[in-house]
């Protein structure tokens with residue numbers, strides 16, 4: 001293999017090229033990215049960067065320069081198509097790029113809520129430019145309305161309070177992150193936000209939007225309540241960036257469908273990170289995971305498989321964190337709402353706990369607040385497919 005192209009110059013793309021060089025791949029590497037920026041880290045965009053505690057420099061992912069890594073960067077360039085027969089990627093500018101190996105890490109973008117398209121005071125947060133604009137827009141005392149009580153919406157609400165702004169979260173479901181979090185954890189998140197002055201409005205619908213093409217002034221809810229708006233942020237989830245691959249013959253369905261080893265249909269093409277919809281060998285189901293740690297681990301895994309011509313299954317359990325105020329919520333595995341939840345240490349009310357999830361006798365998930373070491377051990381137990389009781393005993397013994 002002489003040339004590898006990595007499309008998507010963000011977390012997955014950066015770690016793919018770094019791992020290629022670490023694995024002593026000596027051929028040419030080209031990293032193509034639509035954004036004009038060097039690869040940067042996204043989690044601080046809703047946290048430290050938004051609050052003005054960190055500046056841009058601190059977000060950079062590269063420890064070594066890309067010259068040192070001998071990677072050709074094509075930033076500000078979009079991949080527009082893939083010809084698998086010819087082994088070529090079409091670009092928004094310049095000649096097509098030939099590849100022997102291809103790693104796709106084009107991630108995801110926010111879903112846009114019809115009627116609330118981006119405007120001067122209507123924001124979506126995915127990239128550095130979005131975050132910089134939002135940070136400049138939020139002023140002390142502003143009434144910030146967040147649509148969607150997912151993790152990013154809640155993190156932004158927490159940051160707004162630290163910035164001296166008011167925050168109201170409008171959510172269609174009955175609680176925060178309602179499709180992923182059991183009600184008891186949802187109540188915990190609700191409480192910590194309410195105690196810090198955030199309004200959470202659940203089961204809400206938007207009936208009317210007051211404003212014009214430039215700016216919105218207020219939203220009217222189904223309950224009849226009118227919320228005045230200085231800034232509005234929509235966080236209702238993301239959709240994978242796959243349109244450029246239409247007609248390429250790759251299987252596309254809520255992402256790029258891959259094998260358990262992250263192979264996208266053929267031995268020379270892999271998909272990683274938020275865009276990869278992989279068959280999880282650990283859980284026996286397809287999943288598209290939108291977490292930092294999973295992306296980094298998949299980059300390492302895909303590089304190894306690509307260079308070895310292998311398709312070894314990716315068997316790491318999904319893992320994420322979310323920082324809100326002084327609380328670090330972490331989750332591992334693939335818990336479903338119907339799984340049995342047991343708090344095995346601490347208490348949810350106290351905001352210091354480890355909760356495990358059981359399905360058919362097996363440990364399938366864990367959530368914890370301010371318990372990083374225990375979460376790491378719980379994750380390992382999930383990956384070892386441990387019986388619930390055995391895992392619980394080993395986790396609380398220490």
Ligand SMILES: Cc1cc2nc3c(=O)[nH]c(=O)nc-3n(C[C@H](O)[C@H](O)[C@H](O)COP(=O)(O)OP(=O)(O)OC[C@H]3O[C@@H](n4cnc5c(N)ncnc54)[C@H](O)[C@@H]3O)c2cc1C
Nearest residue numbers: 008010011012034042043079106107108273274290291292
């Ligand atoms: C605000 C925010 C906070 C987050 N906080 C956390 C957290 O606390 N914990 C956690 O676990 N995870 C968090 N995440 C999720 C984590 O950042 C993502 O899982 C991770 O960024 C996924 O990396 P990726 O490389 O797969 O995709 P992305 O980071 O989305 O990068 C994809 C890149 O590909 C580019 N691209 C897209 N299409 C093309 C194309 N056709 N041609 C060229 N380039 C293209 C995009 O412009 C982008 O730069 C957060 C995400 C956001 C947005």
